[in-house]
Amino acid sequence: MKVLVWMLVLVLVVVGVVSSEGVDAPPNVLVLLADDLGIGDLGCYGNTTINTPNIDRLASEGVRLTHHLSAAAYCTPSRAALLTSRFPTRYGMDANRVLQIPVILHTTSNAALPKDEVTIAEAFQAANYTTALVGKWHLGMECSFLGKSCLGPSNHGFHSFFGIPTTLFFEFGEPGSFWVFPLWKMMNRALIATWLIIMCSLMFGYYKKILKASHIMAILLISHFLFIFLWFTFNHCNFTSGASTLSWAAYVLLLPFRLLDGNPARPPSTSSVRVSEWFRTNYNSFLFRDNKLVEKPIQLEGLTQKLVQESTQFLTSRAKDNRPFFLMHSFTHVHTPMFSARHWKGRSRHGRYGDNVEELDEGVGAILDTLRELGLEKNTLVYFTSDHGGHLEAVEPGTMERIGGHNGRFKGGKGQGGSEGGIRVPGLYRWPGILPTGVTVDVPTSLMDLMPTVLSLTGLPNITQLVPRSADKELDGVDISRLLTEYNVVEERGKNEHTGKDQHPTRRIFLHHCQEDVHAMRLYTGEHVYKMYLYRHQWHKGSTQCGWGPMNYCPCFTQIYNLTTQPMLYDLIQDPYEDYPPITHNTSEYKAVTRELLAYLQQWRDRVYFPPSQISSWGNFMWRFWVQP
Ligand SMILES: *[C@@H]1O[C@H](CO)[C@@H](O)[C@H](O)[C@H]1NC(C)=O
Numbered sequence: 001m002k003v004l005v006w007m008l009v010l011v012l013v014v015v016g017v018v019s020s021e022g023v024d025a026p027p028n029v030l031v032l033l034a035d036d037l038g039i040g041d042l043g044c045y046g047n048t049t050i051n052t053p054n055i056d057r058l059a060s061e062g063v064r065l066t067h068h069l070s071a072a073a074y075c076t077p078s079r080a081a082l083l084t085s086r087f088p089t090r091y092g093m094d095a096n097r098v099l100q101i102p103v104i105l106h107t108t109s110n111a112a113l114p115k116d117e118v119t120i121a122e123a124f125q126a127a128n129y130t131t132a133l134v135g136k137w138h139l140g141m142e143c144s145f146l147g148k149s150c151l152g153p154s155n156h157g158f159h160s161f162f163g164i165p166t167t168l169f170f171e172f173g174e175p176g177s178f179w180v181f182p183l184w185k186m187m188n189r190a191l192i193a194t195w196l197i198i199m200c201s202l203m204f205g206y207y208k209k210i211l212k213a214s215h216i217m218a219i220l221l222i223s224h225f226l227f228i229f230l231w232f233t234f235n236h237c238n239f240t241s242g243a244s245t246l247s248w249a250a251y252v253l254l255l256p257f258r259l260l261d262g263n264p265a266r267p268p269s270t271s272s273v274r275v276s277e278w279f280r281t282n283y284n285s286f287l288f289r290d291n292k293l294v295e296k297p298i299q300l301e302g303l304t305q306k307l308v309q310e311s312t313q314f315l316t317s318r319a320k321d322n323r324p325f326f327l328m329h330s331f332t333h334v335h336t337p338m339f340s341a342r343h344w345k346g347r348s349r350h351g352r353y354g355d356n357v358e359e360l361d362e363g364v365g366a367i368l369d370t371l372r373e374l375g376l377e378k379n380t381l382v383y384f385t386s387d388h389g390g391h392l393e394a395v396e397p398g399t400m401e402r403i404g405g406h407n408g409r410f411k412g413g414k415g416q417g418g419s420e421g422g423i424r425v426p427g428l429y430r431w432p433g434i435l436p437t438g439v440t441v442d443v444p445t446s447l448m449d450l451m452p453t454v455l456s457l458t459g460l461p462n463i464t465q466l467v468p469r470s471a472d473k474e475l476d477g478v479d480i481s482r483l484l485t486e487y488n489v490v491e492e493r494g495k496n497e498h499t500g501k502d503q504h505p506t507r508r509i510f511l512h513h514c515q516e517d518v519h520a521m522r523l524y525t526g527e528h529v530y531k532m533y534l535y536r537h538q539w540h541k542g543s544t545q546c547g548w549g550p551m552n553y554c555p556c557f558t559q560i561y562n563l564t565t566q567p568m569l570y571d572l573i574q575d576p577y578e579d580y581p582p583i584t585h586n587t588s589e590y591k592a593v594t595r596e597l598l599a600y601l602q603q604w605r606d607r608v609y610f611p612p613s614q615i616s617s618w619g620n621f622m623w624r625f626w627v628q629p
């Protein structure tokens with residue numbers, strides 16, 4: 001009897017505590033986004049030699065998703081999808097096959113997430129949360145004349161922003177110099193020769209009294225303007241890594257005629273869109289606070305700590321004013337270039353890349369520790385993910401040291417939207433007391449599920465109720481809250497029954513874009529996860545990548561196998577790493593699955609409108625110097 005009474009008291013106390021917490025404070029949301037981090041780079045996803053205790057703890061205290069998929073394999077489109085829960089092709093934020101520029105190139109670009117799209121930050125703003133973005137944005141800064149004000153994140157629901165407007169470029173590591181004139185460049189030799197010829201002719205003309213002094217002055221002025229222009233173009237706009245400056249010039253000159261013909265031929269080579277270290281650093285290496293530039297060029301050493309400090313200060317302010325918050329901390333690690341604070345150099349077992357992963361983990365730890373010290377841990381939903389897979393091709397130009405991520409046994413990486421390694425990323429959800437701890441979910445999920453899931457878990461109205469403008473915007477993500485909260489119950493019923501039949505849609509189809517084309521599709525049926533390839537990359541022999549180099553990626557429209565007439569089909573439950581031959585074409589399984597997926601794709605294409613690509617446009621490519629901050 002006594003025991004029963006005590007139990008009753010205990011139950012009442014527990015219920016009282018839970019409900020009083022639930023009523024008073026609306027829950028907070030913290031999103032931790034890593035950049036270019038591979039699924040094989042973390043201890044909690046099976047890496048035994050890297051040291052990521054903080055992220056591993058997040059996994060053991062929450063739900064670990066093993067089949068978590070990004071909508072794209074490049075930063076800009078994947079981040080757009082994460083924030084809007086919609087495919088980037090729906091609003092022009094994915095590359096087209098003409099220019100193939102896959103991301104926003106610089107701060108003055110006119111490409112940006114359309115104002116009309118509704119982001120998760122905007123939803124939380126509508127729910128009276130304080131919202132903040134710390135770290136990388138890369139979705140367009142929308143700068144005004146002379147760069148006086150760059151709206152960027154503040155146009156998309158973030159009350160405050162501190163971080164980098166675009167991305168880190170590997171050239172930021174070496175600022176380079178303005179006065180360069182390498183004589184090994186044919187163009188520079190030609191410049192010198194022309195200069196000498198003009199000078200000699202002028203002197204000759206002067207002594208022979210053919211030219212007047214005023215003519216000479218005019219010629220000198222005009223020719224030197226031209227020389228400076230050519231010198232700058234030849235030395236600071238390096239179109240020479242894959243194609244010559246001349247072939248670019250020819251392409252640009254002929255483009256209007258080709259467009260009139262309705263046949264815009266491919267540009268010389270997209271990997272050749274390069275500028276010099278000096279140019280890149282000076283027109284792009286910025287740190288912003290809200291709409292204003294506050295640091296140029298960025299001091300890379302200590303950047304991670306500076307951003308983390310900003311987030312911990314934000315948390316401290318919220319603990320004081322007691323307002324619910326939505327904080328997105330978007331790490332600049334582990335994108336190239338590699339850099340770390342002095343105390344991190346050489347600490348990991350995996351060179352500079354490993355140091356960067358472990359520094360990222362330290363940052364995650366610092367933010368989570370602050371959350372706990374401020375007493376906010378219990379009431380905060382935390383989500384950790386990476387925008388896409390690791391960049392396999394990335395090497396340090398001189399030393400060839402690998403500086404890209406590791407995607408475990410999955411094949412392919414960054415840039416390959418159809419390959420598993422390009423899009424299979426870590427995904428962790430933690431909310432003490434609400435989500436189960438130490439649970440693994442193998443059901444396929446998407447980064448695009450974030451908005452509907454988080455609004456549902458936090459008990460807020462849905463997106464159309466919060467932001468009525470979103471009513472005509474179809475979401476590509478779904479609410480996986482029941483999968484997260486009830487999954488362990490299903491798992492207990494039987495090892496093989498990892499389907500969540502009554503918790504989650506038992507059928508779901510995923511599209512996998514490589515830039516604007518669909519390269520692969522996935523069908524989840526409860527028992528099976530099928531993956532169907534329409535295109536595959538032509539990898540270098542013996543690898544799952546396309547060459548080496550910090551700017552090398554597999555192209556999406558060339559160097560591919562076209563399988564559209566006979567798609568390749570894998571069952572990822574039987575063969576998760578696609579090591580074995582695909583399912584044979586004459587089986588009824590193959591026929592049924594490919595028929596269903598191809599019919600779905602046809603319907604999708606008939607139904608969904610795709611506007612022209614913004615990021616594969618001249619407005620993104622061109623340096624719009626008049627809005628340069
Ligand atoms: C762990 O991560 C490092 C860094 O990416 C990588 O070099 C290594 O191969 C990984 N090890 C395992 C066992 O996955």
Ligand SMILES: *[C@@H]1O[C@H](CO)[C@@H](O)[C@H](O)[C@H]1NC(C)=O
Nearest residue numbers: 125126127128129460461466
């Ligand atoms: C936000 O605050 C406004 C004004 O105080 C209120 O009318 C509205 O209902 C609040 N929204 C939510 C979702 O709580």
Ligand SMILES: *[C@@H]1O[C@H](CO)[C@@H](O)[C@H](O)[C@H]1NC(C)=O
Nearest residue numbers: 452461462463464465471475
């Ligand atoms: C949001 O809720 C309303 C009313 O419950 C419902 O009609 C609408 O379909 C929901 N929208 C979404 C996107 O779930």
Ligand SMILES: *[C@@H]1O[C@H](CO)[C@@H](O)[C@H](O)[C@H]1NC(C)=O
Nearest residue numbers: 517557558560562563564565
């Ligand atoms: C692949 O082949 C199909 C059918 O032959 C064709 O319609 C399509 O344009 C091809 N795709 C590419 C990228 O060449």
Ligand SMILES: *[C@@H]1O[C@H](CO)[C@@H](O)[C@H](O)[C@H]1NC(C)=O
Nearest residue numbers: 583584585586587588589590
């Ligand atoms: C499919 O074709 C293979 C050889 O190409 C044959 O061995 C197999 O029996 C066929 N299966 C069916 C179901 O027809």
